[in-house]
Amino acid sequence: MAANYWASTQRRHWLFTREKLAEVRDRLRDQDKASHSQFPLPDQRLLNIYFNQQLIKLGKRMSTRQQAIATAQVYLKRFYTKNEIRQTNPYLVLTTAFYLACKMEECPQHIRFVVGEARGLYPEFITPDVAKLGECEFALISEMSSQLIVHHPYRTLSELQTELALSSDEVALAWSVINDHYLTDLPLLHPPHIIAVMAIIVAVVFKPSHPGNFGNSAQSALAGVMRDGGGMGMLAALSDKSGSGPPRVQNLVQWLAESEVDIKAVIECTQELLSLYEVWEQYNEKHCKELIGRMVRTKNLDK
């Protein structure tokens, strides 16, 4: 439940192994091979970056908090494990995920307002009829079996903040890393506390030279350092219990060893983040927009 991740529907129904997730997606693709070859879409992570930017745009105009955006991102991921994206209007789905997440995270927005805002951003793809969004809400809830409560790593981060004596810069960077992990499959693959620990480690090890505002994403602050061999160095530091490296990192390694956190999983998450930052360099908003737009228009998915 809310406090108890272990008994949650998130753990019981929405945690996949990598193999299982690949299998689910292969099955969706096999059901609609024609669309797949006719409408190629960018790498899933690039699409996620694009969707995330859209959610942030929607959220900005309504001053929505990050946690609601994060919940909307998880809803999108869950929904697209059950539905082929090429049979949906992603703009409608993401607007609906946003609308539903705001209600669930107790910062509700009126449906007319959400539709109005979305129309302002995507006049071509969102009709003024609120019933469309209402209907899509039914589909979203139904596909998620009403399992709408999402556990986020932010909570673990704030709980560990004192225990690990994290500085405010470290917390801010870890927070941004958590924001970034929603751009990967990690929320479907690992429990939130693993993600939080990963984010803390990344923040402590790669404390950037220009502390301060990282904005929403840690990409600009971290992509360079992590790629320049730093990533591997960090992974080595984690596995090295003999106690080399700076004391701050040693303390963390010590804590990890005592806390029974799955270090292998943490390392895997770090690698995933690293590879996100690599792929990010190819990101081209216009390209994503064109491919999705062509798909939606050609298939009349917005009707």
Place this chain on the structure above:
Amino acid sequence: MLQTEALESRRPAGYTTKVRVRDRYRIVGFISSGTYGRVYKATGQHGKEGVFAIKKFKPDKEGETIQYTGLSQSAIREMALCTELSHANVVQLEEIILEDKCIFMVFEYTEHDLLQIIHHHTQPQRHAIPASMIRSILFQLLNGLLYLHTNWVLHRDLKPANILVTSSGAIRIGDLGLARLFYKPLNSLFSGDKVVVTIWYRAPELLLGSRHYTPAVDMWAVGCIFAELLSLRPIFKGEEVKMDSKKTVPFQRNQMMKIVEILGLPRKETWPGLVAMPEYNQLQSLALHRQPAHFHRGHSLESWYQSCLKNGAYSSSSKAGSPGSDGFDLLSRMLEYDPTRRITAQEALEHPYFTNGGPISGDCFSGIEHKYPHRRVTQDDTDMRTGSLSGTKRSGLPDDSLLRAAKRLKE
């Protein structure tokens, strides 16, 4: 979105249910209605076993046709929480069906609720609910509430009608329509729903306009329920002041008075947070307008309790038994003014009222000879009107006229 549908009709955002209510359930009668919609009694069919209560959320209408207008936040909360929760003392959700623009929440059927049980004990004349039964009810209720609170769920609408009782005497906390998570809410709990908890069960900090309230509001309501089980009347039966057209929340003067009449005025010496309450001035004006003697009777709750035991013929030698002095102590700790000092569900379960005096049955009817009447189920509306939105004449009637007819029949 659904594969088959997208292929068949090329309506990609179209929603069709995979499960139809009528395929699985046969409606046998109408139970109750509220602002949210209506509750029906149903039996499983086509291989589905059991008896169920189906809560149908009222869809918004634009003229005659029902439109998708977005689900209410209360429906979303109840769906999400009930899906996530699982405890012997919390109502069990069977499934949720989204069909024809409506939500159907299918729950286990419960034969009784506390309101009905209390009512039964006033008919034809008052006869007290046995002390052992009250102890079992309260223990199970607190057990369920502890589960909710440890999972960061505030119920916020505990009252006898929402405490369900199965035919085998198990207590289930029901109606989570107002419940919500309280772990670091994005907005203050106050900003979402300004008025919470049926007025007679509303905690003093809510009446005084508290912005940040806690699980203690549920414990106050449990205290009120405990008192009502003993006396068969709401302990603080105030008159609600309706919200004005500006939607500002009025001070519930009468309700506050009812509490003060029994507990005395809250004092800043025993409730340090009192002076910071938004309605503190209102409380002072209320004190000024009353005879001072009225507030200084001292142990007023104790005298209320003693006369309640006397009226109910509760004594250790009587058939009803007695909740004794432990019962009073527990009640007074639940009805503690200061929410930070009010007893928690955990502490209450460890209170001598439960730890002394032998085992507590998980069946509140255990050792009780008499039978309670079954839940009233009316036959005037057994048509949930799924899938036949514009079919029969009846379905063309506005929902309200049916509702009024049902109410009349009930009375």
